[in-house]
Amino acid sequence: MASKCALITGITGQDGSYLAEWLLGKGYRVHGIVRRVALEDPDHRLSRLKEIRGRLVLHAASLESYASMHRVVHDVQPDECYHLAAQSFVSYSFDDEFSTLNTNINGTHFLLSALKTLTPDCRFYFAGSSEMFGMAETVPQNEGTRFHPRSSYGISKVAGFDLTRNYREAYGMHACSGILFNHESPRRGFEFVTRKITAGVARILAGKSTELRLGNLEALRDWGHAREYVQAMWLMLQQAQPDDYVVATGQCHSVREFVELAFSHVGLDYTKFVTPDPELYRPAEVNVLQGDASKARRVLGWTHQVEFADLVREMVDADCRALGMI
Numbered sequence: 094m095a096s097k098c099a100l101i102t103g104i105t106g107q108d109g110s111y112l113a114e115w116l117l118g119k120g121y122r123v124h125g126i127v128r129r130v131a132l133e134d135p136d137h138r139l140s141r142l143k144e145i146r147g148r149l150v151l152h153a154a155s156l157e158s159y160a161s162m163h164r165v166v167h168d169v170q171p172d173e174c175y176h177l178a179a180q181s182f183v184s185y186s187f188d189d190e191f192s193t194l195n196t197n198i199n200g201t202h203f204l205l206s207a208l209k210t211l212t213p214d215c216r217f218y219f220a221g222s223s224e225m226f227g228m229a230e231t232v233p234q235n236e237g238t239r240f241h242p243r244s245s246y247g248i249s250k251v252a253g254f255d256l257t258r259n260y261r262e263a264y265g266m267h268a269c270s271g272i273l274f275n276h277e278s279p280r281r282g283f284e285f286v287t288r289k290i291t292a293g294v295a296r297i298l299a300g301k302s303t304e305l306r307l308g309n310l311e312a313l314r315d316w317g318h319a320r321e322y323v324q325a326m327w328l329m330l331q332q333a334q335p336d337d338y339v340v341a342t343g344q345c346h347s348v349r350e351f352v353e354l355a356f357s358h359v360g361l362d363y364t365k366f367v368t369p370d371p372e373l374y375r376p377a378e379v380n381v382l383q384g385d386a387s388k389a390r391r392v393l394g395w396t397h398q399v400e401f402a403d404l405v406r407e408m409v410d411a412d413c414r415a416l417g418m419i
C-alpha cells in the first residue's frame with residue numbers, strides 16, 4: 094500500500110517541526126506550506142527543520158491567498174492536513190488585532206474550503222487553544238467548558254474552531270480540533286515566556302546579560318512538552334469519528350515557579366536578576382487555565398509523560414549548551 098501523504102501548515106514552527114519528524118517516523122510523505130521568504134532564507138527561517146529538510150517537500154503559499162492554498166492542495170492531494178500556521182503570539186494580537194484576525198480566520202477558512210472542493214476525504218486537524226476558554230467559568234476546563242476569549246488571538250481560534258466544526262457537520266468532513274494548552278520545548282519561540290526565561294538564564298550565566306525583564310509573574314499555566322502534544326494531533330486523525338479534544342497535563346504552575354526553577358537549576362537566585370516590568374502586562378489576562386484531558390486519555394490513549402520540572406531543566410540545559418556553558 095502507498096504511504097500516506099500529510100500536508101502541514103506552520104511546518105517551520107515549534108509544533109510543525111516535531112509533527113513533521115513524528116509523521117516521517119510513521120512512514121508518511123510529508124509536505125509543508127511555508128512563506129516564500131522562508132525558501133529564500135532557509136538557514137534562518139527553516140532552522141527547526143535542518144535535520145529533516147531533505148525528506149520534506151515544501152511549497153510556498155500565503156495563508157492570505159485562497160488561490161495559493163487551492164494550488165497547493167491540488168498539487169499535494171493530502172490524506173491528512175494539519176493546520177498549525179497562525180499568528181500565535183497572544184501579546185502581539187493586542188497590538189495588531191486586524192492582521193491576527195485576518196490571518197488566523199481567513200487562513201483556516203481558505204484551507205477548509207480548498208480541501209472540501211478538492212480532497213473532501215482528507216482528514217483535517219485545527220490547532221485550537223486553551224486561550225479560547227479565556228475568562229473560564231470553571232477550573233479545570235474540558236470540551237464542555239464555555240468559551241470566553243480575552244484577546245483577538247483567542248477570538249480567532251474560536252472562529253477557527255467553529256469553522257472546523259461546521260465543515261464537519263455541514264459537509265461530513267473528518268475535521269477535528271485539538272484544544273491544546275501551553276506546550277513548550279527547546280524549540281519554543283523566544284517571544285514566549287518560557288523560552289524568554291531559559292534563554293535569559295543562559296545569557297546571564299554566560300555573562301552576556303545581567304537582567305531579565307518580565308511581566309505578570311503570578312500568571313498560571315498548564316505547561317507540557319510539545320513533542321508529546323503533536324502525537325495527540327496525529328491520534329485524533331486516526332480515529333474513525335472526528336471529534337474535538339482537550340490536550341493538557343492537568344497541572345498548573347505560575348510564571349514565578351518557572352523562573353525560580355530555571356535559575357536555581359544553574360545555581361542562581363532569580364530575585365537578583367528578574368525585574369518586573371508593568372509594560373509587559375497584558376490589557377486583559379485569562380483566568381486560571383488548567384486542562385482536563387480525560388477524554389483524550391480515554392479515547393486516544395494519550396497522556397503526558399514529561400513533568401514540569403523536567404521540561405524546565407531540558408529547556409535551560411539546551412540554551413546553556415547553545416552558549417557553550419555546559
Ligand code: NDP
Nearest residue numbers: 103104105106107108156177178179181220222273275276
Ligand atoms: P509557532 O509560532 O512556533 O509557529 C507558527 C507557524 O505559523 C510558523 O511556521 C509560522 O511561519 C506560521 N505562520 C505564522 N503566520 C503566518 C502567515 N501569515 N503565513 C504563513 N505562515 C504563518 O507556533 P507553535 O508551533 O507553538 O503553534 C502551532 C499552532 O498551535 C499555532 O496555530 C498556535 O496558535 C497553536 N497553539 C499553540 C500552543 C502552544 O503552546 N505552542 C497551544 C495552543 C495552540 P514563519 O516561521 O514563517 O513565521
Ligand code: GDR
Nearest residue numbers: 181183222223224274275284285286287307308309312373
Ligand atoms: P500564552 O504564552 O500567552 O499563554 O500563549 P506566553 O508564554 O506568551 O505567556 C504566558 C504567560 O506569561 C506571562 N508573562 C509573560 N509572557 C511573555 N510572553 N513575556 C513576558 O515577559 C511575560 N511575563 C509574564 C503572560 O502574561 C502570560 O500570562 C501561548 C501561545 O503558544 C499561544 O499560541 C497558545 O494558544 C497558548 O499558549 C495556549
